[in-house]
Amino acid sequence: xxxxxxxxxxxxxxxxxxxxxxxxxxxxxxxxxxxxxxxxxxxxxxxxxxxxxxxxxxxxxxxxxxxxxxxxxxxxxxxxxxxxxxxxxxxxxxxxxxxxxxxxxxxxxxxxxxxxxxxxxxxxxxxxxxxxxxxxxxxxxxxxxxxxxxxxxxxxxxxxxxxxxxxxxxxxxxxxxxxxxxxxxxxxxxxxxxxxxxxxxxxxxxxxxxxxxxxxxxxxxxxxxxxxxxxxxxxxxxxxxxxxxxxx
Numbered sequence: 001x002x003x004x005x006x007x008x009x010x011x012x013x014x015x016x017x018x019x020x021x022x023x024x025x026x027x028x029x030x031x032x033x034x035x036x037x038x039x040x041x042x043x044x045x046x047x048x049x050x051x052x053x054x055x056x057x058x059x060x061x062x063x064x065x066x067x068x069x070x071x072x073x074x075x076x077x078x079x080x081x082x083x084x085x086x087x088x089x090x091x092x093x094x095x096x097x098x099x100x101x102x103x104x105x106x107x108x109x110x111x112x113x114x115x116x117x118x119x120x121x122x123x124x125x126x127x128x129x130x131x132x133x134x135x136x137x138x139x140x141x142x143x144x145x146x147x148x149x150x151x152x153x154x155x156x157x158x159x160x161x162x163x164x165x166x167x168x169x170x171x172x173x174x175x176x177x178x179x180x181x182x183x184x185x186x187x188x189x190x191x192x193x194x195x196x197x198x199x200x201x202x203x204x205x206x207x208x209x210x211x212x213x214x215x216x217x218x219x220x221x222x223x224x225x226x227x228x229x230x231x232x233x234x235x236x237x238x239x240x241x242x243x244x245x246x247x248x
Contacts, residue, residue: 023073025055026062033058038087045082053078053088060091068098079108086116097124102131119146123157126165135165153192156183160199172207179203187223194223198231205238214238 031039031054042054056078063071072095078088093108106128109121122141129137141147142162150158159179166175179200187193201216217235224231238244 023056023059023070023077025059029055029058029062031055031058041085041087042082045085049081053082053085056081057088057091060095064095064098068095071095072099072101084115086112086118089115090121093121094124097128100131102128106132119144119149120154122147122150123154123161126158126161130161130165130168135168138162138165139169152183152190156192156196159183160195163199163203167203167206172203175203176200176207176209188219194220194229194231197223198229201231201234210238210241211244214244 031042031051034042034054034057038057039054042050042057044050045053056074059074060071060078063074072092075088075092075095079092082088089108089112093105093112096102096108097105106125109125109128113119113121122144126138126141129135129141139162142158147155147158159181163175163178166172166178179196183190184196184200187196190196197216197220201213201220204210204216205213214235217231217238220229221232221235
C-alpha cells in the first residue's frame with residue numbers, strides 16, 4: 001500500500017501529542033521494561049520526559065505484533081517528545097512499517113540512521129522500497145558497504161527481501177541463485193532457517209521449479225512446528241497438483 005513519501009518533522013517537541021490526546025498507557029507499564037541500550041539513549045532526556053518516552057516505547061513493543069496501529073500511536077507520541085533520539089525514530093519507523101506506511105517508515109529509519117550510523121534496519125528499509133514499488137532500490141541496498149556490518153540474522157533478512165525484489169522484476173532464476181549461499185546450507189541449524197527455506201521455496205516456485213519448491217516447503221514446514229508460516233499447506237497443495245518433492 002504505497003503512499004507519498006513524507007519528510008519527518010524536526011520540530012521542537014511540545015507538550016501536546018500528535019492527535020491532541022496521548023495514547024493510553026497500561027497501568028502496569030514501566031520504563032524498567034525497556035531494553036537497556038534504548039533506556040540509556042532515553043536517559044539523556046529530562047527525568048519526567050525520559051520516563052514518559054520510555055513507557056510509550058514499551059507500549060509500542062507490547063502492541064506491535066497484535067495491534068500495530070496502536071503501537072504506531074505510542075511511537076508517534078514518543079517521537080513528539082524526543083524527535084532526536086535514534087531509538088524513538090526506529091520505533092516509529094518499525095511501527096509505521098508494520099501498518100504498511102512504507103514511505104513514512106523509510107523516512108523515519110533513514111533519520112535514525114543519520115543519528116546513530118547503525119545499519120541494523122537496512123533489511124526493513126529495503127522492504128519499504130519494495131513496498132513502494134521500487135524493487136531495484138531494494139536490490140541496490142544489498143550492495144551497500146554497510147550491509148557487510150550486519151549480523152547474520154539481519155543479513156539473511158536482507159537476502160530474503162532482495163530475492164523477493166528480483167521476483168518482482170521477473171528475475172526468477174536470479175532470485176533463486178541469490179539465496180544459494182552458505183546461509184542456506186546451514187539453515188537447518190539456525191533459528192532464522194525456516195524463513196530462509198520458505199523464501200527459497202517461493203523463489204523456486206516463481207522460477208517454475210515446482211517439485212524443488214515442494215521439497216523446500218516441506219523442509220521449511222519441518223522447521224516450523226508452531227505453524228508460523230503456511231509452508232506445510234503450500235507443500236501439500238503442490239503435492240495435490242502432482243508436484244511431489246523429488247527423492248533425497
